[in-house]
Amino acid sequence: MTPFLQITGIAKQYGPVMAVKDVNLTVDHGEFMTFLGPSGSGKSTTLYILAGFEQPTRGDILLNGKTILDTPSHKRNIGMVFQRYTLFPHLSVGENIAFPLKVRGWSKAAITERVRQMLSLVRLEGFEDRKPVAMSGGQQQRVALARALAYDPPVLLMDEPLSALDKKLREEIQHEIRRIHQQTEVTILYVTHDQEEALRLSDRIAVFSKGVIDQIGTGQQLYNDPSTRFVAEFIGDSNFIDTDVVSVNGRFARLALANGAVIDGVPTHGTDFRQGRASLLLRPERIDLRLGKSEGVLPGAVREITFLGNHVQVSVDTQLAAPVDVRLPFGHAALGGLAPGLDVSLDFKIAETHAFQLEDRVPAS
Amino acid sequence: MLLNFNSLGIWKWALLTITVLTAAFLLMPILFIAALSFGSSQWLIFPPPSWTLKWYGALLSDPRWLEAAWTSFRIALIVTFFSVLIGLVASFGLVRGRFMGRSTLRALFMTPMILPVVVLAVALYAFFLRIGLNGTTTGFVIAHLIVALPFSILALTGALEGFDKSIEDAAVLCGASPLRAKLQITLPCISHGLFSAAIFSFLTSWDEVVLAIFMASPTLQTLPVKIWATLRQDLTPVIAAASTLLIIVTVLLMLIAAAVKKGLKA
Ligand SMILES: Nc1ncnc2c1ncn2[C@@H]1O[C@H](COP(=O)(O)OP(=O)(O)OP(=O)(O)O)[C@@H](O)[C@H]1O
Numbered sequence: 001m002t003p004f005l006q007i008t009g010i011a012k013q014y015g016p017v018m019a020v021k022d023v024n025l026t027v028d029h030g031e032f033m034t035f036l037g038p039s040g041s042g043k044s045t046t047l048y049i050l051a052g053f054e055q056p057t058r059g060d061i062l063l064n065g066k067t068i069l070d071t072p073s074h075k076r077n078i079g080m081v082f083q084r085y086t087l088f089p090h091l092s093v094g095e096n097i098a099f100p101l102k103v104r105g106w107s108k109a110a111i112t113e114r115v116r117q118m119l120s121l122v123r124l125e126g127f128e129d130r131k132p133v134a135m136s137g138g139q140q141q142r143v144a145l146a147r148a149l150a151y152d153p154p155v156l157l158m159d160e161p162l163s164a165l166d167k168k169l170r171e172e173i174q175h176e177i178r179r180i181h182q183q184t185e186v187t188i189l190y191v192t193h194d195q196e197e198a199l200r201l202s203d204r205i206a207v208f209s210k211g212v213i214d215q216i217g218t219g220q221q222l223y224n225d226p227s228t229r230f231v232a233e234f235i236g237d238s239n240f241i242d243t244d245v246v247s248v249n250g251r252f253a254r255l256a257l258a259n260g261a262v263i264d265g266v267p268t269h270g271t272d273f274r275q276g277r278a279s280l281l282l283r284p285e286r287i288d289l290r291l292g293k294s295e296g297v298l299p300g301a302v303r304e305i306t307f308l309g310n311h312v313q314v315s316v317d318t319q320l321a322a323p324v325d326v327r328l329p330f331g332h333a334a335l336g337g338l339a340p341g342l343d344v345s346l347d348f349k350i351a352e353t354h355a356f357q358l359e360d361r362v363p364a365s
Numbered sequence: 366m367l368l369n370f371n372s373l374g375i376w377k378w379a380l381l382t383i384t385v386l387t388a389a390f391l392l393m394p395i396l397f398i399a400a401l402s403f404g405s406s407q408w409l410i411f412p413p414p415s416w417t418l419k420w421y422g423a424l425l426s427d428p429r430w431l432e433a434a435w436t437s438f439r440i441a442l443i444v445t446f447f448s449v450l451i452g453l454v455a456s457f458g459l460v461r462g463r464f465m466g467r468s469t470l471r472a473l474f475m476t477p478m479i480l481p482v483v484v485l486a487v488a489l490y491a492f493f494l495r496i497g498l499n500g501t502t503t504g505f506v507i508a509h510l511i512v513a514l515p516f517s518i519l520a521l522t523g524a525l526e527g528f529d530k531s532i533e534d535a536a537v538l539c540g541a542s543p544l545r546a547k548l549q550i551t552l553p554c555i556s557h558g559l560f561s562a563a564i565f566s567f568l569t570s571w572d573e574v575v576l577a578i579f580m581a582s583p584t585l586q587t588l589p590v591k592i593w594a595t596l597r598q599d600l601t602p603v604i605a606a607a608s609t610l611l612i613i614v615t616v617l618l619m620l621i622a623a624a625v626k627k628g629l630k631a
């Protein structure tokens with residue numbers, strides 16, 4: 001079966017800048033796919049190539065097996081909601097939603113009916129005659145969504161549509177978008193650099209880094225099984241510990257920590273660690289903390305305790321280069337007697353750790 | 366604010382006086398000529414011995430004056446049309462284009478604003494003499510277009526730069542061809558720029574005299590040229606009446622432009 005949407009080897013060069021280096025991606029019909037990545041990683045550029053505003057330097061985009069690159073933007077029948085507010089300011093809300101339908105030569109009656117449907121889809125019944133200036137940012141983006149969906153596009157592109165809104169409103173509209181996605185079954189490609197938004201909305205997430213996709217997967221896959229240090233750092237919180245590689249056995253490694261402890265069976269994703277060093281990922285919330293010195297893997301002393309609402313963050317000095325952050329749920333047994341300076345020991349399940357290449361550094365974002 | 370007007374004390378009055386005097390200085394000639402146009406004295410005596418409308422009567426019943434006014438109006442309209450049209454195309458190129466020497470080209474478009482008009486007039490006169498455009502409407506229009514275009518381009522590049530291209534992109538993705546998106550979405554969004562461009566182009570042509578003197582023939586004269594030519598023959602209050610009418614049209618257009626600008630901000 002031919003995939004619904006297929007992006008193969010897309011690259012885009014602006015003068016000396018490679019905005020997108022090599023993006024490969026397959027999207028299923030009706031899927032909610034999010035592009036997540038730091039500023040400048042090429043998310044928008046990829047979206048703009050899909051929209052037809054930019055021609056790729058290399059690569060192809062196939063929709064139902066046919067290339068769309070030789071179709072101009074206005075004939076691609078793709079919907080898009082932009083980061084900035086793009087309602088036509090001289091037209092009313094109703095006329096904005098009607099615009100793509102008028103262009104397509106729909107009859108007056110059909111347009112009126114469709115505009116009504118779309119307004120009810122985005123829960124803005126009765127706003128038909130409002131001018132965009134008389135609406136809040138959140139309302140404007142919902143109208144923009146209604147306009148982009150009015151002509152039933154096979155693909156809807158959204159480039160950080162909520163980034164100008166405040167947190168509470170953003171969450172509210174995220175729910176709306178999720179509901180509308182389920183209701184319409186449109187395929188959505190959504191760009192954001194907010195991991196929480198990505199996790200909340202998406203079926204799958206493509207993590208962008210410097211013009212390539214580092215990993216594609218569900219939020220859980222990315223969190224549990226990151227394939228690069230960059231992905232690990234971008235999804236969820238992380239401690240990275242420099243270690244020496246003792247040996248590699250298939251997809252697992254034996255690592256020596258700076259305090260002399262040796263751990264075996266660390267998942268590696270098949271990296272061969274030629275330079276003999278590795279970066280060990282420990283998720284703060286996957287580390288257990290016990291009071292007192294014991295034979296645990298990582299003995300240390302409490303450096304700082306920070307109360308963060310539903311959890312407590314404990315920073316622990318060990319014999320490693322940097323302090324290790326531990327996240328304990330509120331009400332954890334060890335919290336009662338915890339105070340800065342106390343001896344503690346840290347423990348973790350080796351199967352939940354990961355070893356990455358050392359030089360796999362994250363760019364400042 | 367560094368300087369608060371109300372806390373200036375005595376200086377407040379000094380500032381106010383200077384402002385009023387400056388305004389009076391600028392307006393005096395205009396008020397003077399307007400007063401003379403209503404005065405009864407044939408010899409332009411000031412203050413006028415009594416008031417009359419007879420010079421306006423003379424002006425409006427003289428076909429030569431009417432024809433000059435009509436010529437001015439007609440030429441200004443044609444200039445306005447082409448100035449906005451060419452200015453629009455040029456502005457899209459200057460604002461949206463990605464090519465080498467874009468800023469140089471932009472500066473080049475502004476040169477007629479700083480070039481002495483008389484230099485331009487002499488050059489055009491010599492050139493038009495060869496191709497037979499002197500004394501023709503086409504000659505007038507081309508000459509005035511050259512001085513009107515910078516204003517038009519200035520207004521339109523400004524409006525286009527303030528317009529978020531994403532809005533046009535959205536229209537294109539909605540299915541409108543790039544041309545249709547520009548006509549139906551972008552142009553209405555920059556209507557204030559189009560309007561300023563039109564008014565300034567019209568006014569540039571309407572009260573332009575230097576180029577007009579070079580381009581004019583005995584049968585084709587604009588109002589400013591007619592005033593100038595009449596003034597050299599005899600000093601009649603009809604000239605004052607004509608000047609006043611010229612000024613009234615100018616002021617009216619300026620007021621409309623200001624009102625539109627204010628309406629857009631509100
Ligand atoms: N028209 C352009 N000309 C030159 N360089 C460009 C252009 N558009 C994008 N770039 C560059 O390409 C790179 C990727 O840009 P892009 O907008 O795709 O990033 P992004 O992932 O969307 O980032 P953000 O989160 O900031 O929106 C950046 O380094 C950017 O400076």
Ligand SMILES: [Mg+2]
Pocket residue numbers: 043044045159
């Ligand atoms: Mg972007």
